[in-house]
Amino acid sequence: MAALLLRHVGRHCLRAHFSPQLCIRNAIPLGTTAKEGMEWFWNKNIMVSNRPVSPHITIYSWSLPMAMSICHSGTGIALTLLLPGNFESYLELLKSLCLGPALIHTAKFALVFPLIPQLYQSGVVVLVLTVLSSMGLAAT
Secondary structure: OHHHHHHHHHHHHHHHHHOOHHHHHOOOOOOOOHHHHHHHHHHHHHHHOOOOOOOOHHHOOOOHHHHHHHHHHHHHHHHHHHOOOOHHHHHHHHHHOOOOHHHHHHHHHHHHHHHHHHHHHHHHHHHHHHHHHHHHHHHO
């Protein structure tokens, strides 16, 4: 079945490539231009209601994930614009300090330790949702 479909599509593509008049022959001219269509759309929206096309930002309530995302983006932009050099220069600076593996691993652990409970909670949530969605799909 797939081979027949592939053969049909291949023949259609070759036919369209070698004889483009077949494609043009079937084309239907449009009754209106794009500019007329756009004018009709905007006039209709103005006549129907006096509302904006899209909702304003004032109707949304601020949430923690939204604020964190904005702060994260702003911090990234500020660091990119204000810090001289690039990532490799800072990596070389850390390597030149010769801190030793014990101190580096201790610092990494100190940074990650407060996040361990959330890591396990999110992992359990993902596993539970995976099992539930699998059971739901198997039941249908």
